[in-house]
Amino acid sequence: MNDERHPAEPTDAGGGTGAATGSGSGGGPRKAQAIFDATLDLLADKGYEGLTIEGVAERSGVNKTTIYRWWPSKGxxxxxxxxxxxxxxxxxxxxxxxxxxxxxxxxxxxxxxxxPPTADIAVAALGAVTHSAELAEHAGAFFAGRLARERPVFERAVARGELAADADPMLLMDLLAGAAWLRVVFRQVPVEPDFARRTVAVILAGAASRADG
Amino acid sequence: MNDERHPAEPTDAGGGTGAATGSGSGGGPRKAQAIFDATLDLLADKGYEGLTIEGVAERSGVNKTTIYRWWPSKGxxxxxxxxxxxxxxxxxxxxxxxxxxxxxxxxxxxxxxxxPPTADIAVAALGAVTHSAELAEHAGAFFAGRLARERPVFERAVARGELAADADPMLLMDLLAGAAWLRVVFRQVPVEPDFARRTVAVILAGAASRADG
Structure with missing residues (x-):
């Protein structure tokens, strides 16, 4: 145990702004991006079942006990x-x-x-959520963190009068991100160049005929 | 080869309306639902990597060569x-x-x-799409088939004047189904009782302030 810091926020690791680690070779902040890259590459190559902390250690060049100290399971x-x-x-x-x-x-x-090559990795990482309850919990945290970063988009829109104050950012992001997932991953059909424009037009103005809306 | 019919439409198998198979014990139409159930159960239990045609044969009580004759791969x-x-x-x-x-x-x-218990099976089956290019192709066919069955909903709406004639049913279903997937599977947050009502309200009338919309 040559690294005294508690890994309370390991996901901030590798941000480049943290203090240097003592040895420069630990599994803490400075190597986190290498560990994450190895994790995602291995997942894309071998699937969730084939993902092991030993494999991540080998691919990232970080000692497996160091990885285990920060993240006790592959989930x-x-x-x-x-x-x-x-x-x-x-x-x-x-x-x-x-x-x-x-x-x-x-x-x-x-x-x-x-x-490519990020697409395979992103799809595999998100798809793996369906594999384990533990990972699903982490996915929930991931999406909660992302929503926190997306909220200013909606706050600015309310301030500009483009959006009602009681609009639900989570629901609007569900529609937006869900449409991308359905079209790309589930339907396996090409995404037209105007997909974003048309999708956002429905989310903002609705699909109902004006006579009905 | 005691079953002469070509499995051109094996997914219609088990519909209960087809002619009886000769032996009543083949892997064809009459046993298709048992094979599908075994496939989905095994997937939910063991993941895509753990799904094998041998395992499906054992669980469904249908000979594996019969299953292979209809479906040559697990995808x-x-x-x-x-x-x-x-x-x-x-x-x-x-x-x-x-x-x-x-x-x-x-x-x-x-x-x-x-x-439960369908939820685990549905999530695992759809999540498995991210595992293999072959399965992704089948998922595309699955969603295309489902869209064909959903189209009358939109055709009736156009006929009633509720929807513009050039509305895009695929996009509207992407929004609807995508919102369900995001909320349930990715966010892992409870679905409020009014989720469907609020989601459909946005899809029909839009989220923009009336002044803007």
Missing amino acids: ALLGAALAGARRLEFPMPDTGSLRGDLEALLDGMVSLLTT | ALLGAALAGARRLEFPMPDTGSLRGDLEALLDGMVSLLTT
Whole structure:
């Protein structure tokens, strides 16, 4: 135990702003991105059943006892990788309009799910959620964290008068992200160039005929 | 080869209306539901990697060569089970209004994904799509088949003047089914009783402030 810090927030690891680790070779902050990358690569290659902490240790070059010290199970490790891997991030937009922000968010999600080599990794990591109750819990935390980062998009829209104050950001993100998942992963049909524009148009203005709406 | 019929439409198997098989014990139509049930149960128990045609044969009591004759791989078998298993079906609504039909469709999907014991099976079967390109192809066919059955909901709505003639049923179903998947499987948060009502309200009328919309 040459690293005294408690891994309370291991997913912040690797952010580059933390203090240097004592040895520079521990499994803590400085190696977290390498561990996350190895975790996601191994998952994409071998599936959730084939993902082992030993395999991650071998691929990342980090001692397995070090990995176990931070993430005691592969569910915990994959949960942390989902939340903390830079490869699965995309920027939060601030285009000046709700329509622009939602289109940018949806384009970002579609791109994450369709652009190699990240696409296989993102689909495998999210699909693995269905495999274990432990991992599902981590996925819940991942989506909660992402929603916290998405909320400003909706707060700015309310402030601009584009959205009612009681609009439900979680529901709107369910519609947006859900449409991307259905179209790309489940339907396996090409995503048209105007998919984001049309999807956001329905979310903002509705599909009902004006006479009915 | 004591069953001369070609398995061109094996997913219609077990519909109960077909002609009796010669022997009554083959892997064809009459046993298809037992094979599909065994496939889905095994998947839920052991994951996609643990799913084998031998295991399905053992659990269903159908000879494995018979299963192989109809479905030459586990991807093909699971694809057929997705499309043909009665346990994954829910009725197509015809409530008299687009709003009522969409709420019924969404309630049906949420129920499929949350009500034991079917929930684990449905989530595992759909999640397994992310595991193999072959299965993904079958999933695409499954969703295409489901969309074909959902289209009348939208055709009736157009005829009633509730929906513009150029509305895109695939996109509307992406939003509806995607919201259910995101909320239930990815977020792991309880689905409120009014989830379907609120989700369909956004899809029909939009989330934008009236001043903006």
